[in-house]
Amino acid sequence: MNQTDCNDLKEIGKTRPVLENITNKWSILILTVLCSEPVRFNELRRRLDGITHKALADALKRLERNGLVHRKVLSGSPVSVEYSLTALAQTLQDPFNALYEWALKYGPEMAQAQLIYDAKHAEKLC
Incomplete structure:
Protein backbone atom coordinates (compact mmCIF):
# COMPACT_ATOMS: atom_id res chain seq x y z
CA MET A 1 0.00 0.00 0.00
CA ASN A 2 1.35 3.42 -0.93
CA GLN A 3 1.77 5.99 1.80
CA THR A 4 -0.21 9.17 1.12
CA ASP A 5 1.70 12.42 1.32
CA CYS A 6 -0.62 14.63 3.38
CA ASN A 7 0.74 17.73 1.61
CA ASP A 8 0.00 16.34 -1.86
CA LEU A 9 -3.75 16.02 -2.22
CA LYS A 10 -4.02 16.03 -6.01
CA GLU A 11 -6.78 13.43 -5.83
CA ILE A 12 -8.95 15.34 -3.36
CA GLY A 13 -11.66 15.78 -5.98
CA LYS A 14 -11.97 12.01 -6.27
CA THR A 15 -11.74 11.20 -2.58
CA ARG A 16 -13.81 13.97 -0.99
CA PRO A 17 -17.24 12.72 -2.15
CA VAL A 18 -16.39 9.17 -1.06
CA LEU A 19 -15.10 10.26 2.34
CA GLU A 20 -18.09 12.54 2.89
CA ASN A 21 -20.40 9.55 2.42
CA ILE A 22 -18.60 7.13 4.73
CA THR A 23 -17.32 9.46 7.45
CA ASN A 24 -20.68 10.96 8.30
CA LYS A 25 -21.31 10.55 12.04
CA TRP A 26 -24.21 8.15 11.65
CA SER A 27 -22.75 6.26 8.68
CA ILE A 28 -19.68 5.18 10.62
CA LEU A 29 -21.77 4.10 13.59
CA ILE A 30 -24.31 2.24 11.45
CA LEU A 31 -21.62 0.40 9.53
CA THR A 32 -19.84 -0.45 12.77
CA VAL A 33 -23.02 -1.96 14.24
CA LEU A 34 -23.58 -3.96 11.05
CA CYS A 35 -20.02 -5.32 11.08
CA SER A 36 -20.93 -8.26 13.28
CA GLU A 37 -24.32 -9.34 11.90
CA PRO A 38 -27.42 -8.22 10.00
CA VAL A 39 -29.69 -6.04 12.13
CA ARG A 40 -33.31 -4.95 11.87
CA PHE A 41 -34.21 -1.27 11.70
CA ASN A 42 -35.56 -0.94 15.26
CA GLU A 43 -32.60 -2.81 16.73
CA LEU A 44 -30.25 -0.43 14.90
CA ARG A 45 -32.18 2.51 16.30
CA ARG A 46 -31.97 1.13 19.85
CA ARG A 47 -28.23 0.53 19.55
CA LEU A 48 -27.58 4.00 18.12
CA ASP A 49 -28.65 6.05 21.10
CA GLY A 50 -29.76 9.50 20.02
CA ILE A 51 -30.52 8.85 16.36
CA THR A 52 -33.98 9.82 15.19
CA HIS A 53 -36.15 7.59 13.02
CA LYS A 54 -35.75 10.01 10.09
CA ALA A 55 -31.98 10.35 10.48
CA LEU A 56 -31.58 6.56 10.54
CA ALA A 57 -33.88 6.04 7.54
CA ASP A 58 -32.05 8.74 5.55
CA ALA A 59 -28.62 7.36 6.46
CA LEU A 60 -29.61 3.81 5.53
CA LYS A 61 -30.98 4.97 2.16
CA ARG A 62 -27.73 6.86 1.49
CA LEU A 63 -25.63 3.83 2.48
CA GLU A 64 -27.75 1.55 0.31
CA ARG A 65 -27.44 3.95 -2.63
CA ASN A 66 -23.66 3.96 -2.17
CA GLY A 67 -23.51 0.17 -2.28
CA LEU A 68 -22.54 -0.24 1.36
CA VAL A 69 -25.73 -1.62 2.89
CA HIS A 70 -28.06 -4.35 1.70
CA ARG A 71 -31.74 -3.97 2.59
CA LYS A 72 -33.80 -7.15 2.92
CA VAL A 73 -37.55 -7.15 3.52
CA LEU A 74 -38.54 -9.98 5.85
CA SER A 75 -42.00 -11.41 5.40
CA GLY A 76 -44.10 -11.87 8.44
CA SER A 77 -46.55 -9.97 10.51
CA PRO A 78 -45.62 -7.23 10.81
CA VAL A 79 -43.24 -6.98 7.87
CA SER A 80 -39.76 -5.95 8.98
CA VAL A 81 -36.54 -4.92 7.29
CA GLU A 82 -33.06 -6.23 7.97
CA TYR A 83 -29.85 -4.46 7.01
CA SER A 84 -26.45 -6.00 6.39
CA LEU A 85 -23.10 -4.98 4.97
CA THR A 86 -22.32 -5.51 1.32
CA ALA A 87 -19.00 -6.98 0.24
CA LEU A 88 -17.84 -3.43 -0.51
CA ALA A 89 -18.68 -2.25 3.01
CA GLN A 90 -16.89 -5.25 4.52
CA THR A 91 -13.65 -3.80 3.16
Whole structure:
Protein backbone atom coordinates (compact mmCIF):
# COMPACT_ATOMS: atom_id res chain seq x y z
CA MET A 1 0.00 0.00 0.00
CA ASN A 2 1.35 3.42 -0.93
CA GLN A 3 1.77 5.99 1.80
CA THR A 4 -0.21 9.17 1.12
CA ASP A 5 1.70 12.42 1.32
CA CYS A 6 -0.62 14.63 3.38
CA ASN A 7 0.74 17.73 1.61
CA ASP A 8 0.00 16.34 -1.86
CA LEU A 9 -3.75 16.02 -2.22
CA LYS A 10 -4.02 16.03 -6.01
CA GLU A 11 -6.78 13.43 -5.83
CA ILE A 12 -8.95 15.34 -3.36
CA GLY A 13 -11.66 15.78 -5.98
CA LYS A 14 -11.97 12.01 -6.27
CA THR A 15 -11.74 11.20 -2.58
CA ARG A 16 -13.81 13.97 -0.99
CA PRO A 17 -17.24 12.72 -2.15
CA VAL A 18 -16.39 9.17 -1.06
CA LEU A 19 -15.10 10.26 2.34
CA GLU A 20 -18.09 12.54 2.89
CA ASN A 21 -20.40 9.55 2.42
CA ILE A 22 -18.60 7.13 4.73
CA THR A 23 -17.32 9.46 7.45
CA ASN A 24 -20.68 10.96 8.30
CA LYS A 25 -21.31 10.55 12.04
CA TRP A 26 -24.21 8.15 11.65
CA SER A 27 -22.75 6.26 8.68
CA ILE A 28 -19.68 5.18 10.62
CA LEU A 29 -21.77 4.10 13.59
CA ILE A 30 -24.31 2.24 11.45
CA LEU A 31 -21.62 0.40 9.53
CA THR A 32 -19.84 -0.45 12.77
CA VAL A 33 -23.02 -1.96 14.24
CA LEU A 34 -23.58 -3.96 11.05
CA CYS A 35 -20.02 -5.32 11.08
CA SER A 36 -20.93 -8.26 13.28
CA GLU A 37 -24.32 -9.34 11.90
CA PRO A 38 -27.42 -8.22 10.00
CA VAL A 39 -29.69 -6.04 12.13
CA ARG A 40 -33.31 -4.95 11.87
CA PHE A 41 -34.21 -1.27 11.70
CA ASN A 42 -35.56 -0.94 15.26
CA GLU A 43 -32.60 -2.81 16.73
CA LEU A 44 -30.25 -0.43 14.90
CA ARG A 45 -32.18 2.51 16.30
CA ARG A 46 -31.97 1.13 19.85
CA ARG A 47 -28.23 0.53 19.55
CA LEU A 48 -27.58 4.00 18.12
CA ASP A 49 -28.65 6.05 21.10
CA GLY A 50 -29.76 9.50 20.02
CA ILE A 51 -30.52 8.85 16.36
CA THR A 52 -33.98 9.82 15.19
CA HIS A 53 -36.15 7.59 13.02
CA LYS A 54 -35.75 10.01 10.09
CA ALA A 55 -31.98 10.35 10.48
CA LEU A 56 -31.58 6.56 10.54
CA ALA A 57 -33.88 6.04 7.54
CA ASP A 58 -32.05 8.74 5.55
CA ALA A 59 -28.62 7.36 6.46
CA LEU A 60 -29.61 3.81 5.53
CA LYS A 61 -30.98 4.97 2.16
CA ARG A 62 -27.73 6.86 1.49
CA LEU A 63 -25.63 3.83 2.48
CA GLU A 64 -27.75 1.55 0.31
CA ARG A 65 -27.44 3.95 -2.63
CA ASN A 66 -23.66 3.96 -2.17
CA GLY A 67 -23.51 0.17 -2.28
CA LEU A 68 -22.54 -0.24 1.36
CA VAL A 69 -25.73 -1.62 2.89
CA HIS A 70 -28.06 -4.35 1.70
CA ARG A 71 -31.74 -3.97 2.59
CA LYS A 72 -33.80 -7.15 2.92
CA VAL A 73 -37.55 -7.15 3.52
CA LEU A 74 -38.54 -9.98 5.85
CA SER A 75 -42.00 -11.41 5.40
CA GLY A 76 -44.10 -11.87 8.44
CA SER A 77 -46.55 -9.97 10.51
CA PRO A 78 -45.62 -7.23 10.81
CA VAL A 79 -43.24 -6.98 7.87
CA SER A 80 -39.76 -5.95 8.98
CA VAL A 81 -36.54 -4.92 7.29
CA GLU A 82 -33.06 -6.23 7.97
CA TYR A 83 -29.85 -4.46 7.01
CA SER A 84 -26.45 -6.00 6.39
CA LEU A 85 -23.10 -4.98 4.97
CA THR A 86 -22.32 -5.51 1.32
CA ALA A 87 -19.00 -6.98 0.24
CA LEU A 88 -17.84 -3.43 -0.51
CA ALA A 89 -18.68 -2.25 3.01
CA GLN A 90 -16.89 -5.25 4.52
CA THR A 91 -13.65 -3.80 3.16
CA LEU A 92 -14.17 -0.91 5.63
CA GLN A 93 -14.15 -3.18 8.69
CA ASP A 94 -10.42 -2.93 9.36
CA PRO A 95 -10.27 0.88 9.06
CA PHE A 96 -13.42 1.28 11.19
CA ASN A 97 -12.11 -1.13 13.83
CA ALA A 98 -8.88 0.87 13.90
CA LEU A 99 -10.85 4.10 14.37
CA TYR A 100 -12.92 2.52 17.12
CA GLU A 101 -9.81 1.31 18.94
CA TRP A 102 -8.22 4.73 18.47
CA ALA A 103 -11.30 6.42 19.95
CA LEU A 104 -11.20 4.13 22.99
CA LYS A 105 -7.49 4.69 23.51
CA TYR A 106 -7.30 8.43 22.86
CA GLY A 107 -10.81 9.60 23.73
CA PRO A 108 -9.81 10.53 27.30
CA GLU A 109 -6.84 12.52 25.96
CA MET A 110 -9.17 14.42 23.61
CA ALA A 111 -11.59 15.10 26.46
CA GLN A 112 -8.72 16.50 28.55
CA ALA A 113 -7.59 18.71 25.66
CA GLN A 114 -11.16 20.03 25.33
CA LEU A 115 -11.28 20.90 29.02
CA ILE A 116 -7.97 22.76 28.78
CA TYR A 117 -9.08 24.62 25.66
CA ASP A 118 -12.45 25.55 27.18
CA ALA A 119 -10.79 26.77 30.39
CA LYS A 120 -8.37 28.99 28.44
CA HIS A 121 -11.14 30.45 26.33
CA ALA A 122 -13.46 30.98 29.32
CA GLU A 123 -10.75 33.11 30.94
CA LYS A 124 -10.62 35.36 27.86
CA LEU A 125 -14.37 35.98 28.08
CA CYS A 126 -14.16 37.27 31.65
